[in-house]
Amino acid sequence: MAETPAETKELVHYIEPKGDYISFSDEEDYIAKGVEWKLFTARSVKKELLYKSGSFQTKVKLAGYEQYGNGLDTIVVEFDNGRLSCIHPAYLKEMQSSNFGKELLSGPAAPGSLTEVVQDAKGKGTEDPGKSSTEAPKATQKKEKSKSKKEPAKPKLDLPAEKVHFTATVKEFTAKMNHFTGEEDEVILLENVKVTSDPELLIGDAWCGYSKTLKKAELIEGDALEFDGKVVEKKYNKEIRYKVNNPSKLVKSTEA
CATH class of the missing domain: 2.40.50 (OB fold (Dihydrolipoamide Acetyltransferase, E2P))
Incomplete structure (x- = not known):
């Protein structure tokens, strides 16, 4: 059962995006990124995805993403309470599996102690207690290794609205x-x-x-x-x- 916003606040360690993040330009862009992250297929597009942590799960929406050098993305998800948090695409993909976190569901989790493996703007991650750092998605580990090579994002242009x-x-x-x-x-x-x-x-x-x-x-x-x-x-x-x-x-x- 999905948690209420009040319960979610106690169970989620939010890692908010650093400054402005990239929002989806349109529906086609949303679908293209979701397919690229392997969160859904073009024939079965999802507007909500599962977020699981310890003994609870809830639904989140894709708000956008942060982009680093070497084509690395960190997804920005939005919870029912309006809070934003960053998460690695590979880890969010794992959460969609019915087998995700079964070992954690056998017992209650301590409120406020659950965190997800994510990349913040400095390339550092935090760990879910149910996963050791060696069990983090390989894509996350690869991203951490390449953090020294990332290039600053190009600033957005102020485009003219008219022809x-x-x-x-x-x-x-x-x-x-x-x-x-x-x-x-x-x-x-x-x-x-x-x-x-x-x-x-x-x-x-x-x-x-x-x-x-x-x-x-x-x-x-x-x-x-x-x-x-x-x-x-x-x-x-x-x-x-x-x-x-x-x-x-x-x-x-x-x-x-």
Whole structure:
């Protein structure tokens, strides 16, 4: 049976995110991250997951995640009482198993003594008394070893809300998995993307769908482009975080 918020407060050691964390940009981003963390499948998406600790369990929602160097994530979960806490993806995945913590369920746990193996912003973890440090998920141990190599997260850009004018260069034609259809969509990777409207803003790398309109332009790699469009925060991968939607009024000239 799920615990009440008051009971949860006594049984959970909260490790709150350090400052701002990354929220999901949309439903597709939520599904993609959940599938990546192996918490559910694209055909069976879960809006709530089990959080287990000692002699109790409750349900939590995925609020977002913190991201470190080398593609390492720490999930931020939200409890019914609104409190946030960080947890390693591999450990939250273990909690979904019916066999998780059975050895702890045979007896009562001391309130306030239960903690989960998580990564805080400094890369340090705390232990669940039911698990020794040697029993922590291998992914957690690997993350601790690589903490000295993590790079500072890039600051988020203050993106314009309206449609603006861009310059960019075609970098590559590729594809991106669409988790709703289960098929790959054709996309274009762009580099040197810059908003030239006032105020100017350097985006860097971005991506956009390879629409029928763009195909008519017969683009090739290296084409320098000018166009109107709207930029949003929607990742292609961990390095390319921004997408250009509905590019129009396209003008191109092949770079020498």
